[in-house]
Amino acid sequence: MSLTQIHVVEVGPRDGFQMEATFIPTDLKVEVIDLLGRAGIEKIEATSFVSPKLIPQMRDADEVMSRIRRFPGIRHTALVPNVKGAQRAIEAGAEAVRVVICLSESYNRRNVGLGISESLENCRRICEMTKNHDIGCEAILALAFGCPLEGVISEERVVGIANQLIGMGFGELSIADSIGVANPAHVRRLIRKLAKEAALAHYSLHFHNTRGLGLANVLAGIEEGVDTFDSSCGGLGGCPVVPGGSGNIPTEDLVNMLEEMGISTGVELALVMTAANKLQQFLRRPLASYVLASGTRKQLFEGAAAGPPAPA
Amino acid sequence: MSLTQIHVVEVGPRDGFQMEATFIPTDLKVEVIDLLGRAGIEKIEATSFVSPKLIPQMRDADEVMSRIRRFPGIRHTALVPNVKGAQRAIEAGAEAVRVVICLSESYNRRNVGLGISESLENCRRICEMTKNHDIGCEAILALAFGCPLEGVISEERVVGIANQLIGMGFGELSIADSIGVANPAHVRRLIRKLAKEAALAHYSLHFHNTRGLGLANVLAGIEEGVDTFDSSCGGLGGCPVVPGGSGNIPTEDLVNMLEEMGISTGVELALVMTAANKLQQFLRRPLASYVLASGTRKQLFEGAAAGPPAPA
Secondary structure, three states, X not given: OOOOEOEEEEOHHHHHHHHOOOOOOHHHHHHHHHHHHHOOOOEEEEEEOOOOOOOHHHOOHHHHHHHOOOOOXXXXXXXXXXXXXXXXXXXXXXXXXXXXXXXXXXXXXXXXXXXXXXXXXXXXXXXXXXXXXXXXXXXXXXXXXXXXXXXXXXXXXXXXXXXXXXXXXXXXXXXXXXXXXXXXXXXXXXXXXXXXXXXXXXXEEEEEOOOOOHXXXXXXXXXXXXXXXXXXXXXXOOOOOOOOOXXXXXXXXXXXXXXXXXXXXXXXXXXXXXXXXXXXXXXXXXXXXXXXXXXXXXXXXXXXXXXXOXXX | OOOOEOEEEEOHHHHHHHHOOOOOOHHHHHHHHHHHHHOOOOEEEEEEOOOOOOOHHHOOHHHHHHHOOOOOOOEEEEEOOOHHHHHHHHHHOOOEEEEEEEOOHHHHHHHHOOOHXXXXXXXXXXXXXXXXXXXXXXXXXXXXXXXXXXXXXXXXXXXXXXXXXXXXXXXXXXXEEOOOOOOHHHHHHHHHHXXXXXXXXXXXXXXXXXXXXXXXXXXXXXXXXXXXXXXEHHHOOOOOOOOOOOOEOEHHHHHHHHHHOOOEOOOOHHHHHHHHHHHHHHHXXXXXXXXXXXXXXXXXXXXXXXXXXXXX
């Protein structure tokens, strides 16, 4: 393990908020995103430009993207389903767009009504369009470790789609396990294969804590040289088709693990926790974030430094 | 990572149950322990022989240890605070006893009213006594990664105490982080140092999920060659002095991770989940166990194999 710096990509305002039944007020969305920007998270997936009919929670995408504060070195991205969404994102000030392609034919059809080859053509058009506007374009390879409809997804398929996306001009690929079926051994195998057979992209990893393996998977990814990981403030998110499916890796827990290990993230954990606490208060339920509940080791030991309490 | 087999030590019936305010009926204790034995968990910490005044939950220790079913290859251990407790454990049929020593002077005094050197002397007497009865004796080095009263515990101190225990005849040492302050880098450093400077023992690791790092710490331990890990059915347990402190690594989540990685545990996960479900029903709260809530990948994919549902 030789990496000394890891980049955190915050996906809560998109991947997390979209799962919430209660509409999160635009003011609170902006406040949370601005806190995460102030915390120093280099890339924040701020919203998605989808049909408000399909995902009502994202109906204020234009307003959110326009109102959030810009910080030096912090990029705000948006998820877009098509060229029209990408145009809206660019007009609202997104610094990069992200497109999703599901690696299972049946899930991709169920998700967006298109076959994988049609979705790839869609990715190509979005990528071309963003290049004309000189903003970033990234692809998320969803269900890269398995699909609730098709089961195991082969590593060959991931490599094949990755190479097609690279051929279109995508330089940033996120390998995503939204249903929480990855394990550290699978992560290692897949990353090794991608590094060998689809090397012309920069890879990031996106894990869910569904079976509690999120941070162990991150560790495996780091040991294979991956330096960028998605996470979600407060651990928000989930997967609509997975029973009991818990959310993304909490950003608090990810940053805490990395900093405790002596790996720099550049993220001010206290501000992320402030943001998570605001969401927890609004949503009126305890979020699935360990550090939010327990505090950090440093907080515990600062109490210790104040002197031991009298023996009980 | 070359280990292909990992040994799981179930500590829920002791480390978990003792934290519960509601008395768990002896029948249920026995039923759960027998399910875990049937599941094939090689070592089960079934109870502790402490003062019923101090820990009322363990007041049925003799009855539990006498009544549980014996399975070939499964050993039932008991935690004991002193020679008297060890005698009770042996009389009740324990196949090994475990003793705890806290690596922080102030916490050890708070916990048992003794200094570390007095506790070491106590360990020596228990170890001698068990040798005369030809049963196993193991030591748990508690707070090996940090103490809520003293903060950081140096690796030198862990090595020093380990060597003293080895000198007394202890061959099995459990390195424990009951307050959840370990991280994978710390685990690697400490295990490397123990392997170099206190090599004459077999080491196991005991983690809590307080900051969500339990399974990541296991992964780091495995990569340093540790082949034995404590865990708790349903993730029961905690630490009385840590705010928001969640429990041990859930046995379900540990077994699931290992088996998913192709590492054999010899444990039948379905039976562990049955046991955890029984506890969850009795305790009337959702336990902090991911696999218990979400099911396994295999269960999800078996649904997939039955054919995709109609598109929504």
